[in-house]
Amino acid sequence: MAKVTRTSARKSDHIRINLEQDVRSKLTNGLERYFFLHNALPELNLEEVDLSVQVFGKKLKAPLLISSMTGGSKEATQINQRLAEAAQASGVAMGLGSQRAAIEDKKLASSYKVRNVAPDILLFANLGAVQLNYGYGLDHLQRAVDMAEADALMLHLNALQEAVQPEGDTNFAGLLQKIEIMCKQLPVPVVIKEVGWGISGDLAKHLAHAGVQGIDVAGAGGTSWTQVEMHRAKNKRQARLAAAFADWGIPTAESIMQVRQAVRTMRIFASGGLRSGLDIAKCIALGAELGGMASPYLKAADQSAEAVVETIQEVARELQVAMFAAGAGDIPILQRVPLVLRE
Numbered sequence: 171m172a173k174v175t176r177t178s179a180r181k182s183d184h185i186r187i188n189l190e191q192d193v194r195s196k197l198t199n200g201l202e203r204y205f206f207l208h209n210a211l212p213e214l215n216l217e218e219v220d221l222s223v224q225v226f227g228k229k230l231k232a233p234l235l236i237s238s239m240t241g242g243s244k245e246a247t248q249i250n251q252r253l254a255e256a257a258q259a260s261g262v263a264m265g266l267g268s269q270r271a272a273i274e275d276k277k278l279a280s281s282y283k284v285r286n287v288a289p290d291i292l293l294f295a296n297l298g299a300v301q302l303n304y305g306y307g308l309d310h311l312q313r314a315v316d317m318a319e320a321d322a323l324m325l326h327l328n329a330l331q332e333a334v335q336p337e338g339d340t341n342f343a344g345l346l347q348k349i350e351i352m353c354k355q356l357p358v359p360v361v362i363k364e365v366g367w368g369i370s371g372d373l374a375k376h377l378a379h380a381g382v383q384g385i386d387v388a389g390a391g392g393t394s395w396t397q398v399e400m401h402r403a404k405n406k407r408q409a410r411l412a413a414a415f416a417d418w419g420i421p422t423a424e425s426i427m428q429v430r431q432a433v434r435t436m437r438i439f440a441s442g443g444l445r446s447g448l449d450i451a452k453c454i455a456l457g458a459e460l461g462g463m464a465s466p467y468l469k470a471a472d473q474s475a476e477a478v479v480e481t482i483q484e485v486a487r488e489l490q491v492a493m494f495a496a497g498a499g500d501i502p503i504l505q506r507v508p509l510v511l512r513e
């Protein structure tokens with residue numbers, strides 16, 4: 171029970187710190203080095219530029235993902251309901267935050283139940299992969315999927331975050347093999363995601379071999395979890411350890427490129443410091459299928475579901491205008507548009 175309270179209390183700390191503190195990575199997402207070649211005569215009708223995509227059998231109106239964030243507390247229940255309502259209204263995908271709190275205490279499951287307001291969205295359940303080394307198995311993963319009525323499961327890799335937490339679960343040894351077993355046994359697709367330091371090409375190869383069906387690179391350049399943990403630190407030593415990693419990680423643009431080059435067929439979701447539709451357009455041109463954002467949607471959800479809808483609409487319109495000016499009439503065409511690299 172003490173452990174449960176800690177898991178839930180930690181999630182509340184995380185929301186508060188993310189809303190109140192500057193927790194940005196000291197790195198950029200790397201996308202500022204890439205540009206579209208402007209198309210002065212796109213031969214397209216802007217209003218007909220088609221943002222829709224199909225992912226894991228679900229049709230989305232735009233290739234946008236509300237990245238995994240929260241659950242497991244009263245405030246998280248409201249945030250998840252607002253995010254889900256907005257995702258349903260806008261036809262975009264959503265990831266739930268780690269469901270560990272509800273696996274450990276069933277009473278918290280309701281904070282992850284969003285199908286009441288979002289019956290149709292592409293929805294991802296979420297757990298930390300490291301829990302497979304701390305007693306979790308197929309049953310726990312299936313429970314996370316079932317409790318959320320999710321379409322797929324995201325397993326997050328957050329080794330660095332756990333390493334700078336005083337109470338972190340830091341045994342990551344032998345996990346790849348366990349992930350492989352889960353991929354074989356779970357009836358839904360498994361997506362592996364980072365939480366803000368990116369995934370390398372080499373790891374992508376191993377994950378592909380393990381049967382992972384998608385990778386959310388969650389690269390560096392946005393929310394930095396060592397910065398968040400620095401604000402949670404109980405003493406100066408812990409704070410210094412966390413602060414030392416403020417510029418750690420593979421920037422999002424670099425991570426997408428590495429994963430795309432390593433495994434041509436891998437389904438890639440981009441996230442990590444994406445803050446506009448133009449950022450997302452660049453990620454798609456680099457090879458991603460969805461663009462995820464966490465922090466901007468959290469700040470909007472702290473206001474209202476309408477604020478989240480507005481943020482989504484703004485991002486989608488910017489993406490649509492970028493596609494128009496780059497001469498890409500739909501997402502598959504955008505995925506083939508070459509970007510210009512300026513050093």
Ligand SMILES: Cc1cc2nc3c(=O)[nH]c(=O)nc-3n(C[C@H](O)[C@H](O)[C@H](O)COP(=O)(O)O)c2cc1C
Nearest residue numbers: 237238239267268326388392393442443463464465
């Ligand atoms: C408040 C908050 C909570 C998060 N919780 C989780 C989580 O439980 N599981 C997870 O996989 N990622 C979690 N993340 C990471 C995000 O899904 C995302 O990968 C990362 O923050 C980068 O996105 P951003 O730069 O747009 O914030 C969280 C992010 C935020 C801001």
